Amino acid sequence: VHDPYAGQGDGSYWFPDEQRRKIGRAIADGEVEKLRELLREPVPLLNDYDNEDSLSLLDFAAMKASYPYHGHTDRMIACMQLLVEAGAQVKTEGSTRKPPHLQNISNCKPEVLAFLLRHGADPNAVDVQGIPVLYGAIRSGGMEEAAERVRLLLESGADPNALYPYPDQNQYSSPLLYAASFAAWDACLSLIEHGAQVDYQMPQGPNLDTFLQELKEENGQYPEYLPESFYKLVNLVSTPN
Template structure:
């Protein structure tokens, strides 16, 4: 009655919008007042398709709120079922969004266009698929909905179903002939997206329908790659059976690389058992993506401090000396004695250098001398201590020394390299603060040496280090020289298994520089 009176009163113009652009018709439709809708339209039929500031008609509002009676009233009064909002979403699209099959049928019966695209390029079918509503999908297809329209990202409904893990709508689309190997704008397939999102049942369904596991995206990655990266070991197991190793090799990156990089240990194990090459190298262009130009799976595992993955890779035959920057250097820089031990025991080069930053001594010492126990371990396993005492300046003046204030700052700095291009020497990078203990350890692994003026200067800086200086300047004991000779004759590889050699226990202890037992030997 009130609305009727308002409609008759010319002073109350029912076409006047509020600050949102709503007129009374919008209010009535939004709140489901179908009788009020009828009265208002009886008074002013021309306002039926009037839009608010968001481009919404009364019909769109009624559909969005699932007010069936209002939708029916508006359609019967001549509302246009294809007037879209500012996002180009039609009433049919909004009905699919809310999942109301009754309203979908009603709109289609009143001539709604089924294949219109919203501002992002999606159709009503795409929206129904994203809601996993098979009933509405069937209604739309019967009304002529195209199975494979793509949105602005090149994504088709089947891709959406796989991406979202909607098995029911995926089955429906496959049954009606949707292209199972269609690609999005980035080259990804439905199988790739299902693997990426961990939908094992979707992967199984797609593979059962002969989905191509060897289609790579624009970045060159296969579904197996992304599954390995995401840690979906069960999906990896499925994809291994249908993925060509030739295609994997062409990609320039092994799924092992990606699994190790993301600490997916279970996937690393599955791939190793499947025979994937633990020594596969990144292609040059992919290696260049990393500042350190890493190449091997082992490097990724060590860089992450992942002991379990490192162990699996080494036991499977990973070679620890293939990268430009040796993984042993990474483990030493991390201070991980567990990783260092693993690598050395599997043949890592304790005398590794960095080709891009030449030194006159092994680069392993740069990081190893942060911890005396680590330094001693390197020496025990054949690291070249003698090179630390070889100095081109000898007893003459040295270039200015850049002192480090903290032990953790004892690291290889590219600024240390001289403009002459000559290799950096040990005495140029050692800190005065820690020189004594480091030199003391090194002296146990060399014969007669002569300290340069810089090392002498370091030892002179602290009275307690006088004994270390004397140790260097005096003739080395015969027992020390014998130890060095025996170690050289036995060889580094055999020394690593020295406990298995047919030698007296006291001699083994002496060869291992076990100073606590040295008196017993003497």
């Protein structure tokens, strides 16, 4: 039976020429020295992304590094470093290519995100719907890793008050309220630390203080169910009645 997705594991699905197939295979296998050897030769199509998913070799490496159960993140980052040294671009202005950090934000390892941000990834990048990457980081998997992704974006210059572009679809349309709606308390603390507007309120929705107080009341009999970071946040934003 023909598998239409055959070759995605080693990149050959996106890279039909022999040179990039070899490079893709070395990346997929985490063979750093093999990749170093292959990149000694000029790679004319190093930054080419003319395929159905607009993936470059660096995008492929970032995708492999971001697999949730990939056990070789350090090797993948080493591969990405070699690609960048060879001239691979993290950012391509005015193109259909989706930047690698935006593409993988839901499961991007913090170390991978940090690498991409150091090498030019835009912390205020938006997806095709105009939604800032910060929102993707807030709702991404793994609470600790999600908070770390948010922190990395903020430290790199992400706007802590970038509004969700479709307020009629989401009453939690500031990063701070959005993070609270996901119970991402550590992310909320990072947002406030980096200048998030604490008293922002949607016309049809709550502000952060109201949201937190209502949740606190709901858990009144079982306060231990809420983490320390929640109460730290409550004390930080609570206003007198």
